[in-house]
Amino acid sequence: MKKTLIYTLAILFITISGCKKLDPQLYGSLNAATFPKTVADFTAYTIQAYEPFQAKWGYQDGAAYQPCWFSAQYGQIMEFDYGTDEMDTFTGWGGIFTQFSEADYTPLISLPDANNDHFEKTRFISRLTQIIADITNSSIDQADKNEFIAEARMSRGWNMYYLLQLYGPVPVITNPALLGTSAESNLTRPSRADYLADIVSDLTYAAANLPVTPANYGRFNKALALTVLMRTYMNEKDFADAIPVGKQIMGMGYSLVTNYASLFTTATEKNSETMWAAICSPGSDGKPVSPGFNPYDFYTYPGDYVGNEVQYAWGYAGNAPFAATWAFYNSFDPADKRRALLIASYTNRSGVTVNQASGLTGPVIAKYPDNDGPSGSFQANDLPQARLGDVMLMLAEAENQVDGPTSESIGYVNQVRLAHGGLGSVPTAATADKASFDAWILKEEGWDLYFEGDRKMELIRHGQYNQALQSVGKTPTNYLEPISNYNLAAGKGTLTQTPGY
Amino acid sequence: MRNFTFTFHFWRRFMFLIFLVTGLLSLKVHAQQTIAVSGTVSSKDDGTVIPGATIKIKNTANGVASDVSGKYTIHATKGAVIVFSAIGYEDIQTTITGASLNVSLATKQNGLNEVVVIGYGTSTRANLTTAVVKIDPKTIPKDANNSVEELLFGRAAGLQVQQSSTQPGGAINLSIRGRGAPLIVVDGVIFPNDGLEPSGGSIDAGTNGVSRGALAGLNPSDIESVEILKDASAAIYGVNAANGVILITTKKGKAGKININFDGSHSVVSNTGYLKPLNASQYESLFDTFQTDQYLGANLMEPYGPNAPSGVPTPKYSTEQIANAGVGTNWLDQIFRRGYIDNDNLSVNGGTDKTTYYLSTGYFNQLGTIQGSALTKYTGRVNLSFKLAKFVTLNTNFTGSQNDYQNSSSGGQNDGSGSQGFGIVQAALAFPANIPVYTNGVLSQFGTTSNPVGLMQVQDHTHYHSLNTNISADFNLIPGALTGRLLFGDNYEAATRDFFVPGSVFFYQQFLSRASLNYNDRDNQTLEASLTYQKKVANFLNIDLVGGAGQYISKYSSFNAQGTGAEDGLTTTNLGAETGNVAITSDQTANTTRSYFGRGTFNFLDRYIISASLRDDGYSLFFPNNKYALFPAVSLGWKINDEAFFKNITVVDLLKLRASIGITGQTIGSAAYGGYSPNSDNVYLDGGTEYVTISRYAVDNPNLTWQKTINKNIGLDFGLFKDRITGSVDIFRDDITNLLSTTAPTAPLSEFFTQTINGAHQIRQGYDISLMSHNITTRDFDWSTVINASHYLYKWDTQFPFTVLQAYQSVNDPVDEYYYFKTDGLLKPGQAVPASQPTTGGANLPGSPIFVDKNNDGKLDYRDVFKMNPDPKITLGFGNNFRYKQFDLSVFFYGQFGGHATNLNNAWGDPNAIASGSQNGTTQAFNVYSSTNPNGTRPSVNYVESAVGLLVPSDINIASTNFVRLRNLTFGYTLNSSAINGFAKSIRVFVDAQNLFIITNYKGADPEVSYQNVKGGYAPYPPTRTLSVGVRASF
Known part of the structure; x- marks a missing residue:
C-alpha cells in the first residue's frame, strides 16, 4: 500500500515536472499569420481610416483618447469657427471653451499627455502608412486593392490637411520602409512643399480611385477627395491649381438645393448638394461603440431655451x-x-422674451434643428463636410484671384445667393474690382458656411484674420497652435515649436 | 427570509437576557472549605478547548492538567488562587468561589514559540529568518465587517490598507511596503487580489459607482491567521510574488469534544463628517455675489480693477428673496439614511483522532447609509479531515458564499460626461437648496442633472456567488521525517449585475428606460505537489527541506447585453424588446503559470539558521525562450542571545539578527504576442450600420520576460524581561528591475501609443517597526500595548526608453511625485502684480493666488516648479488592551503623517461652478475671496485655473492627509458563574465602536477614501461610524 502510494506520488510529480511546455491561450486575437488576408479582412482593417472622421466624442487610439475632427469638443467648430468673428467668446466653463472662443491657443502648450492632442494624429498617419503597405502587399484583387488604398489615402491626406491648418507642416511617415525604425523618433518638420506634395499625392490618388457613389452611403467618395484637394490648394493660395479641381466637381452632377435649412435637417440630409457628410444616428450617445451623433443643440441652446426635442440644454440662461x-x-x-x-x-x-436688449449674449445658433428626436437626447442631423455651395464660392474666389471679377465667378456667387438666401445679385459696387469682390466673397462664405468648421481658413487666405477678430473684440495672436511641451520633449530637440510660440 | 431573521434575532436577544440573569444570580458568598473544582479550559478567541493546560494552586506544587476535552478537576480551598497556563496562551489567575470554574485563555501575542506560517511550512517567531508579520484576527473586533481586509487597518507594520470606497462590500486596497496589490494565498490556493464586478454596460451613463473589494467569498470569522511575507521570504511564491504575499489560513477542526461557537452583533451605522451643502439663502446670496464679481472682474471694477463699479446687473435674487429662502431642501438628507448591520456566525467543530470537522455559517446583513445601497451575505463552510490510514490524511474544505448587493451611484461619472451624468450623491450636492423636491407634484428639474430623489428609483443589483474548493492529502511517508502533500484548490466566482432605469425617471437628460444584464466569472486553480523532510540529523543540526511543483490557471469571461426604450414593466427580463442602443459585449482571457520550487532550512546549534529557496516559474504568455525564470532567495538568522557570551544577560530572552536577499517575479496580464483585434471604435455607415474595426494592437515582443524584484531586508527580533517586551525592526530595499509595463511609451511616430516591454528600474526602501509590551500583568488587571510604524520611499532609478521627462522632472524622482507651482496668499487690491504672475484666466486680478517665482527671474516657467512626494512619511498603528477581572477594554488607533493629496472636494466649493448656475456648492465657498468677503482665503470667482494654461497645477488644492483614526474601541465582559459554566464554556458580551472619530485637517470627506478627478466634482460614498452590541458564546 505504502509503496503504491509513493509510486503514485512519484508519477504525479514526474507528470507535472515533465511537461515544461506552456502554450499561450490567446482568445479573440488574430495574429499576423492569419490576418489580414481576405477582402472581408481588409474591409474591417481599412475601416479604421474613418475613425477621425466621425461625429463622436472621440475615439480611443491605443492608450490615447483622440477627438474626431467633427467632435463637438476639440473638433472643427472649436478649432476653426469658435475663435473667429462668427462666434461669441464664452468664459463660463473656463478651460478650452475660454481658450478657443478667445482664439488663445497658448494654453495648449501645457497639454499633459497624448489625450486630446491632435498632434498625436501623426501616429495615425504612421498607422495608415502601415495599412496601405499591408493592402499593397496582399494578394487580393487589384480592383479591391485600389479601392482600399484610396480610402486609406483619403484619410491620410485629409488628416494631414487638418494637421497643416493647426500646426503647419508636421513630421509624418509616409514611406512604409521607415516604420519601426529610428525614423519614428525623428520629429524634424518637413518643408511645406514636401508636406503639401504628400497631401496632393494622397488626395489625387483618392480622387482617381474612389467611386462617385460608393456602395455604402458614408464611405469616402470622389467628390469629397476633390473638395479637400481644392481646399488644400485654396488655403495655399494656389488658385490656378484649385480652378480645374473645382470645375471637375462642377461637372459631377451635383446641384444646389433651394431650401438652405434642408441641408441641416435629418429628413433631407441626403440631397442633391451634399457630397459627403459625417453620419449621425438617432439615439446615439456618441461613445466609441456607438454611431455618430449631433450634440450641438446642447451647446448652442441657452439653459432657458425650450427647443422641440431638446428642452434642457447645457448652457446658462441667456448664454x-x-x-x-x-x-x-x-x-x-x-x-x-x-x-x-x-x-x-x-x-x-x-414665458419671458429673451433678446439682445434683455441680455442675450449672442444669437442662438439653430443650424441643426431638433425636430426629429429622440426627445431629450442628442440629435441625428448629419454634418455636411463637402457640399456644392462651398465649392462654388471657392471657385468664384479662385477665378477672381486669377482673372478678377468675371461674369462666371460672379455668376457662381449669385447662384448660391439665390438658391440659399433667396437674394438678388451681388451689388455692383462689390464686383468693381478684384479686391472688392474678394472682400464680398469672404462675407458670402461666412453667411453660407458659418458653423461648418471653415472660417479660420477663409479669414487667413483672404488676409482678414486679424481685422475680423478685432472687429468682435478678440485679440488675435497666433492662428496656428503650439506643439505641447510633452511632444517637444518627446522630439528630443528634433521638433521645432510652431513659429510665434 | 424576513421571518427567519426576525426569529433569529428574537432568539438571540432572549438568550442574552437569560445569560445576564443567571450571571447575576451566581454572585453568592461561600464559606471556606476544600472542594472539588472542575471546569473546562478553552481558548478565549475561538472557543476551542485546550487540552494539556496546567492548572496549579498558586504557591503550591499541587497541579493537574486538562484532558483531551479541556476538562479538569482540582481540589482546593475556597479563596485559593488557581493559575491556568498553556503554551501559546496568556496565564490567568482566578480565585475559587465555587465548584465550577471555566476559564478561557487569551492567545499570547508575539510569543517566541508562536507558530508562524511561511509558505509550504511553518516556523516560530524565535527561528524566523525573514520579515514575516502575523496578524491574529481573533483579537480584532469583527462585528461590523464583512471582509478580511477590513480587519487589517493599521494592524501590521509595513502593510498599507486603504479604503477605496466605504460602500457595503467596497474595495479596500492592500499594499505591502507600498508595492501595490500583493499575491493572496488562502490555505495554499491563489486567490485574485481584486474584486469581481461587472460594469453596468455603456447605458449606465458612467454612473457606475461600484468599487468592489477582493476576497468577497470569505467570512472574516473563519480566518485563523493572516501572515504577511514582506521580504525575500515571498520568493518561495515566485509567481507574481513581487508585491509580497498575504497568506490567509482558515480555521480547521480540532480533535476533541464538540465545540459550538456563536457570535452575534447588531450595529448602527451613521455617516460621519461629509461635505456641507449651502442652504437656500446661502446659495442665493453667494450666487448673486459671484455673478456680480464676474461682472466687476470682466470690467476691471473695484475691487478687481481701478474702475468704480457701474452698470452692475441686477442680481438674480433680491435681498427679500434671499431673506425668505430659508434653509430650503437639504438634498443630502433626502438620500442619506441611518444604516445597520446584523452579523451572526455559528460554528461547530470537534472530532476524534480519525476525523475532525469544522462547520460554519455566517449571515451578514447591511443596510447602507445611502438610499439604495445594501449588502446581504451568506457564507457556509465545511472542513472535514479524515485519517484514511496511518500514513494518509485527506482534508476537504468547501466554502460557499452568496452576496447580494444593492448599488447606489456614489462616486463620480466615469464616462467623461458632465452634470447630466451625475450619480445620486453628486446630484444631491449639485441640486440647489432653493429647489423643492417636487414642483406641481412632479419631481423638480434642474438643468440636465438628474433629480436625486428620482435616482432612488434606479434599480442596480449585483448577485455574487463563489465556491472555493480545497482538497489536499497529507502523506506521512517516513514517520517523523518525510511527509508529502497533494493539493488541489479552485476558487470560482461569478457575478451578475442587473441594471435598470425606468423610463419614468429623468436620467442622463432623458426619460428613457435603460436596461442591462451583465455577467462575469473567473476561475483560479492551484494544483501542487510537495514533499517535506524534517530531521535532527546531528546534535547540532536540524534540517527542514521542502520541494514541489505547481500549476496555476486563471480564467476570466464576461458577457453584457443592454438596450433602451422597452416598456418599464419588462425591466431586465427581456432585452430583446429594447428599441435602441442594443449592444452585446463579451470577453475571455486565460493564462497559466507553472512552478518548481524548493527550500532548505538548516539550524545549527539552535543559534545559526540558514534558509535558501529556489523557484523556477513559467508563464504561458511569454515566448518559449523567456517562459521560465529562476527566483532564488537566501536568508540567515543569528540568535545572539544563545551565544555563550550572552548567557549572563538574563533580561534578554531573544536577540536575533536576520538578513535576507532574494528575487521575486511578476508577470503581466497582457501577452508578449502581438495581434489584431476589434478595437471597439466601431464605424457606422449607411446611416447607422455598424462596421467592426479590426486594428493591430501590438507587434510580437519575443524578448518580453519576467519582472524581477531584488528584495533585501535586515531585521532584528528581540524579546526582553521574560517576553514582557517583544518586537522587530526591519530595514529594506527593493530593486524592481526589468519593470514590466503594458503602457510603456513608444517612439513618437510609432503607430502604437504604448507597448508592452520590460524597461525601467525602480527602487523602494524603508523601515518597519513593531513593538509589543505587557505593561502590567497582575491577577486582576492586565495592560498591554502594541505599536507599529512604517515608512517607505518609492522612486525611479531608470525610466522606460521612450519616457518623456519634462524639464522640471528628474530621472530619479519619486514615482508618485507631485509637481506644482507654489502660491503665497492672494493678490490684494492695490497690490503690485509680480512680473512673473500669469495674465490669463484672471490670474493677475485681486483675489487670485500669488505664484512664487522661485528663481526671481520675473517669469513663471519650469524653473519655478516645486516638487513634493505625496506618500506619507510614516504610518502608525497604536493599540492598548486592558483587563480588569472579567472586564476588557481595547482601543486601537491608526494614522499617517507627512502625506499629501489633491483635495478634490474643493471642486464643490468652486465659485465658478456656483456662478455658472450649474451646481449648489458647499460651505467651503464662504472662504472665497469676493467683493463682500475681502478676507477670503480661496481664489475669487475671476480666477479660473483651467484657463490660466499653467505648466503644472498650483498648490491651492494640495492638502495634508495627516490623520489619526480611532478604528476600534471595544468594551467587553466575560460572564463567569457556576450557573453559566454548567452549560457554556465561555460567554462574552461586548460593545464596539468602529471609526468613532478621526482627527484631521483634511476638509470635506475623508483623507483615506479614494477620489477621482471628474467634471463637477467627486462625491464618494460617505465614511461611516459603527456602533455595535454583540455576544460571543461557546458551548
Whole structure:
C-alpha cells in the first residue's frame, strides 16, 4: 500500500515536472499569420481610416483618447469657427471653451499627455502608412486593392490637411520602409512643399480611385477627395491649381438645393448638394461603440431655451457655450434666408422674451434643428463636410484671384445667393474690382458656411484674420497652435515649436 | 427570509437576557472549605478547548492538567488562587468561589514559540529568518465587517490598507511596503487580489459607482491567521510574488469534544463628517455675489480693477428673496439614511483522532447609509479531515458564499460626461437648496442633472456567488521525517449585475428606460505537489527541506447585453424588446503559470539558521525562450542571545539578527504576442450600420520576460524581561528591475501609443517597526500595548526608453511625485502684480493666488516648479488592551503623517461652478475671496485655473492627509458563574465602536477614501461610524 502510494506520488510529480511546455491561450486575437488576408479582412482593417472622421466624442487610439475632427469638443467648430468673428467668446466653463472662443491657443502648450492632442494624429498617419503597405502587399484583387488604398489615402491626406491648418507642416511617415525604425523618433518638420506634395499625392490618388457613389452611403467618395484637394490648394493660395479641381466637381452632377435649412435637417440630409457628410444616428450617445451623433443643440441652446426635442440644454440662461456674435448676425441682409437659422429672440421657459436688449449674449445658433428626436437626447442631423455651395464660392474666389471679377465667378456667387438666401445679385459696387469682390466673397462664405468648421481658413487666405477678430473684440495672436511641451520633449530637440510660440 | 431573521434575532436577544440573569444570580458568598473544582479550559478567541493546560494552586506544587476535552478537576480551598497556563496562551489567575470554574485563555501575542506560517511550512517567531508579520484576527473586533481586509487597518507594520470606497462590500486596497496589490494565498490556493464586478454596460451613463473589494467569498470569522511575507521570504511564491504575499489560513477542526461557537452583533451605522451643502439663502446670496464679481472682474471694477463699479446687473435674487429662502431642501438628507448591520456566525467543530470537522455559517446583513445601497451575505463552510490510514490524511474544505448587493451611484461619472451624468450623491450636492423636491407634484428639474430623489428609483443589483474548493492529502511517508502533500484548490466566482432605469425617471437628460444584464466569472486553480523532510540529523543540526511543483490557471469571461426604450414593466427580463442602443459585449482571457520550487532550512546549534529557496516559474504568455525564470532567495538568522557570551544577560530572552536577499517575479496580464483585434471604435455607415474595426494592437515582443524584484531586508527580533517586551525592526530595499509595463511609451511616430516591454528600474526602501509590551500583568488587571510604524520611499532609478521627462522632472524622482507651482496668499487690491504672475484666466486680478517665482527671474516657467512626494512619511498603528477581572477594554488607533493629496472636494466649493448656475456648492465657498468677503482665503470667482494654461497645477488644492483614526474601541465582559459554566464554556458580551472619530485637517470627506478627478466634482460614498452590541458564546 505504502509503496503504491509513493509510486503514485512519484508519477504525479514526474507528470507535472515533465511537461515544461506552456502554450499561450490567446482568445479573440488574430495574429499576423492569419490576418489580414481576405477582402472581408481588409474591409474591417481599412475601416479604421474613418475613425477621425466621425461625429463622436472621440475615439480611443491605443492608450490615447483622440477627438474626431467633427467632435463637438476639440473638433472643427472649436478649432476653426469658435475663435473667429462668427462666434461669441464664452468664459463660463473656463478651460478650452475660454481658450478657443478667445482664439488663445497658448494654453495648449501645457497639454499633459497624448489625450486630446491632435498632434498625436501623426501616429495615425504612421498607422495608415502601415495599412496601405499591408493592402499593397496582399494578394487580393487589384480592383479591391485600389479601392482600399484610396480610402486609406483619403484619410491620410485629409488628416494631414487638418494637421497643416493647426500646426503647419508636421513630421509624418509616409514611406512604409521607415516604420519601426529610428525614423519614428525623428520629429524634424518637413518643408511645406514636401508636406503639401504628400497631401496632393494622397488626395489625387483618392480622387482617381474612389467611386462617385460608393456602395455604402458614408464611405469616402470622389467628390469629397476633390473638395479637400481644392481646399488644400485654396488655403495655399494656389488658385490656378484649385480652378480645374473645382470645375471637375462642377461637372459631377451635383446641384444646389433651394431650401438652405434642408441641408441641416435629418429628413433631407441626403440631397442633391451634399457630397459627403459625417453620419449621425438617432439615439446615439456618441461613445466609441456607438454611431455618430449631433450634440450641438446642447451647446448652442441657452439653459432657458425650450427647443422641440431638446428642452434642457447645457448652457446658462441667456448664454450658451456656442453662440453667434451680434456683429455677424447684423452683417446679414435681413432678407437672407440663411440668417433664419440664427435665433435673435426667443421666449424662455418662464414665458419671458429673451433678446439682445434683455441680455442675450449672442444669437442662438439653430443650424441643426431638433425636430426629429429622440426627445431629450442628442440629435441625428448629419454634418455636411463637402457640399456644392462651398465649392462654388471657392471657385468664384479662385477665378477672381486669377482673372478678377468675371461674369462666371460672379455668376457662381449669385447662384448660391439665390438658391440659399433667396437674394438678388451681388451689388455692383462689390464686383468693381478684384479686391472688392474678394472682400464680398469672404462675407458670402461666412453667411453660407458659418458653423461648418471653415472660417479660420477663409479669414487667413483672404488676409482678414486679424481685422475680423478685432472687429468682435478678440485679440488675435497666433492662428496656428503650439506643439505641447510633452511632444517637444518627446522630439528630443528634433521638433521645432510652431513659429510665434 | 424576513421571518427567519426576525426569529433569529428574537432568539438571540432572549438568550442574552437569560445569560445576564443567571450571571447575576451566581454572585453568592461561600464559606471556606476544600472542594472539588472542575471546569473546562478553552481558548478565549475561538472557543476551542485546550487540552494539556496546567492548572496549579498558586504557591503550591499541587497541579493537574486538562484532558483531551479541556476538562479538569482540582481540589482546593475556597479563596485559593488557581493559575491556568498553556503554551501559546496568556496565564490567568482566578480565585475559587465555587465548584465550577471555566476559564478561557487569551492567545499570547508575539510569543517566541508562536507558530508562524511561511509558505509550504511553518516556523516560530524565535527561528524566523525573514520579515514575516502575523496578524491574529481573533483579537480584532469583527462585528461590523464583512471582509478580511477590513480587519487589517493599521494592524501590521509595513502593510498599507486603504479604503477605496466605504460602500457595503467596497474595495479596500492592500499594499505591502507600498508595492501595490500583493499575491493572496488562502490555505495554499491563489486567490485574485481584486474584486469581481461587472460594469453596468455603456447605458449606465458612467454612473457606475461600484468599487468592489477582493476576497468577497470569505467570512472574516473563519480566518485563523493572516501572515504577511514582506521580504525575500515571498520568493518561495515566485509567481507574481513581487508585491509580497498575504497568506490567509482558515480555521480547521480540532480533535476533541464538540465545540459550538456563536457570535452575534447588531450595529448602527451613521455617516460621519461629509461635505456641507449651502442652504437656500446661502446659495442665493453667494450666487448673486459671484455673478456680480464676474461682472466687476470682466470690467476691471473695484475691487478687481481701478474702475468704480457701474452698470452692475441686477442680481438674480433680491435681498427679500434671499431673506425668505430659508434653509430650503437639504438634498443630502433626502438620500442619506441611518444604516445597520446584523452579523451572526455559528460554528461547530470537534472530532476524534480519525476525523475532525469544522462547520460554519455566517449571515451578514447591511443596510447602507445611502438610499439604495445594501449588502446581504451568506457564507457556509465545511472542513472535514479524515485519517484514511496511518500514513494518509485527506482534508476537504468547501466554502460557499452568496452576496447580494444593492448599488447606489456614489462616486463620480466615469464616462467623461458632465452634470447630466451625475450619480445620486453628486446630484444631491449639485441640486440647489432653493429647489423643492417636487414642483406641481412632479419631481423638480434642474438643468440636465438628474433629480436625486428620482435616482432612488434606479434599480442596480449585483448577485455574487463563489465556491472555493480545497482538497489536499497529507502523506506521512517516513514517520517523523518525510511527509508529502497533494493539493488541489479552485476558487470560482461569478457575478451578475442587473441594471435598470425606468423610463419614468429623468436620467442622463432623458426619460428613457435603460436596461442591462451583465455577467462575469473567473476561475483560479492551484494544483501542487510537495514533499517535506524534517530531521535532527546531528546534535547540532536540524534540517527542514521542502520541494514541489505547481500549476496555476486563471480564467476570466464576461458577457453584457443592454438596450433602451422597452416598456418599464419588462425591466431586465427581456432585452430583446429594447428599441435602441442594443449592444452585446463579451470577453475571455486565460493564462497559466507553472512552478518548481524548493527550500532548505538548516539550524545549527539552535543559534545559526540558514534558509535558501529556489523557484523556477513559467508563464504561458511569454515566448518559449523567456517562459521560465529562476527566483532564488537566501536568508540567515543569528540568535545572539544563545551565544555563550550572552548567557549572563538574563533580561534578554531573544536577540536575533536576520538578513535576507532574494528575487521575486511578476508577470503581466497582457501577452508578449502581438495581434489584431476589434478595437471597439466601431464605424457606422449607411446611416447607422455598424462596421467592426479590426486594428493591430501590438507587434510580437519575443524578448518580453519576467519582472524581477531584488528584495533585501535586515531585521532584528528581540524579546526582553521574560517576553514582557517583544518586537522587530526591519530595514529594506527593493530593486524592481526589468519593470514590466503594458503602457510603456513608444517612439513618437510609432503607430502604437504604448507597448508592452520590460524597461525601467525602480527602487523602494524603508523601515518597519513593531513593538509589543505587557505593561502590567497582575491577577486582576492586565495592560498591554502594541505599536507599529512604517515608512517607505518609492522612486525611479531608470525610466522606460521612450519616457518623456519634462524639464522640471528628474530621472530619479519619486514615482508618485507631485509637481506644482507654489502660491503665497492672494493678490490684494492695490497690490503690485509680480512680473512673473500669469495674465490669463484672471490670474493677475485681486483675489487670485500669488505664484512664487522661485528663481526671481520675473517669469513663471519650469524653473519655478516645486516638487513634493505625496506618500506619507510614516504610518502608525497604536493599540492598548486592558483587563480588569472579567472586564476588557481595547482601543486601537491608526494614522499617517507627512502625506499629501489633491483635495478634490474643493471642486464643490468652486465659485465658478456656483456662478455658472450649474451646481449648489458647499460651505467651503464662504472662504472665497469676493467683493463682500475681502478676507477670503480661496481664489475669487475671476480666477479660473483651467484657463490660466499653467505648466503644472498650483498648490491651492494640495492638502495634508495627516490623520489619526480611532478604528476600534471595544468594551467587553466575560460572564463567569457556576450557573453559566454548567452549560457554556465561555460567554462574552461586548460593545464596539468602529471609526468613532478621526482627527484631521483634511476638509470635506475623508483623507483615506479614494477620489477621482471628474467634471463637477467627486462625491464618494460617505465614511461611516459603527456602533455595535454583540455576544460571543461557546458551548
